[in-house]
Amino acid sequence: MTQTDLDETKPKLGRKRDHTRDSEILDSTLEVLAETGYDGMTIDMVAARAKAGKATLYRRWSSKAELVLDAVACLKASEVDLDALPDTGTLRGDLIAMIKAPTIRDADRKLKVMAGIVSMIARSPEMAAAAHAALVEPRASANRVIFRRAIERGEIDADCDVERLCMIGPAMAAYRVLMLGRPVDREFLIGNIDGVILPAAGLPRASS
Structure with missing residues (x-):
C-alpha cells in the first residue's frame, strides 16, 4: 500500500x-x-x-x-446477459446486433474507469483481478458465445482461435479511448467488425 x-x-x-x-x-x-x-x-x-x-x-x-x-x-452488475444475446444467423449480424447505444455508453464508461486505475493495477493483484472480472470478462464471455455459434453453423473454422478473436474488438476500443482520446461510436465498431474481426475469423472483408 x-x-x-x-x-x-x-x-x-x-x-x-x-x-x-x-x-x-x-x-x-x-x-x-x-x-x-x-x-x-x-x-x-x-x-x-x-x-x-x-x-x-x-x-x-x-x-x-x-x-x-x-x-x-460493482460494475459486474452491468455485464451482458448471455441467455439473451442476439442470434441473427450470421456472425456479422450477431456482432452488429450487439452494438446498441446503452452498450456503447457502458463500454465507454468502463474504459474510462480502466484508465483511472491503471496505476493501481500495476501494483495490486487484487485490483488487476477485479478489473479483469468487471471490465474485460463480461464482453469476452458474450463474444465467446457468438463465435462458438458461428463455428457450430460451419460459418468459420472449428480450429480458429476464439480467445484471440474475442479480444480484438475490446483491445481496439481500449486503444482508441485510452491512447488516442477518441470516443468509441457505432461507425468505429462496425468498421472493426467488417475490416478486422471478420477477416481475422477467416471470412471475406465486408463492406460496411
Missing part, C-alpha cells in the same frame, strides 16, 4: 454501518475515478460527489483502495 493509501486510511468507527447509500457512493467513486485517476482521487472528492459525510464512507470502507476495489467490482 502506498503512502497515499495510508493517508486515506482511518480507523473504523463503532457505529452500526449503514449500507443504504452504498450504491450511490460506489457510483460516485467510479465517476471521480474516471475523471481524476486513482492517484488523484481522494475520499473527500467522493464524499462531496455523493453528498455524504466522510464518516459515512469510513464506516464502510477503511481506505481508498478498499473503496475503489468495491466500486470496480
Whole structure:
C-alpha cells in the first residue's frame, strides 16, 4: 500500500454501518475515478460527489483502495446477459446486433474507469483481478458465445482461435479511448467488425 493509501486510511468507527447509500457512493467513486485517476482521487472528492459525510464512507470502507476495489467490482452488475444475446444467423449480424447505444455508453464508461486505475493495477493483484472480472470478462464471455455459434453453423473454422478473436474488438476500443482520446461510436465498431474481426475469423472483408 502506498503512502497515499495510508493517508486515506482511518480507523473504523463503532457505529452500526449503514449500507443504504452504498450504491450511490460506489457510483460516485467510479465517476471521480474516471475523471481524476486513482492517484488523484481522494475520499473527500467522493464524499462531496455523493453528498455524504466522510464518516459515512469510513464506516464502510477503511481506505481508498478498499473503496475503489468495491466500486470496480460493482460494475459486474452491468455485464451482458448471455441467455439473451442476439442470434441473427450470421456472425456479422450477431456482432452488429450487439452494438446498441446503452452498450456503447457502458463500454465507454468502463474504459474510462480502466484508465483511472491503471496505476493501481500495476501494483495490486487484487485490483488487476477485479478489473479483469468487471471490465474485460463480461464482453469476452458474450463474444465467446457468438463465435462458438458461428463455428457450430460451419460459418468459420472449428480450429480458429476464439480467445484471440474475442479480444480484438475490446483491445481496439481500449486503444482508441485510452491512447488516442477518441470516443468509441457505432461507425468505429462496425468498421472493426467488417475490416478486422471478420477477416481475422477467416471470412471475406465486408463492406460496411
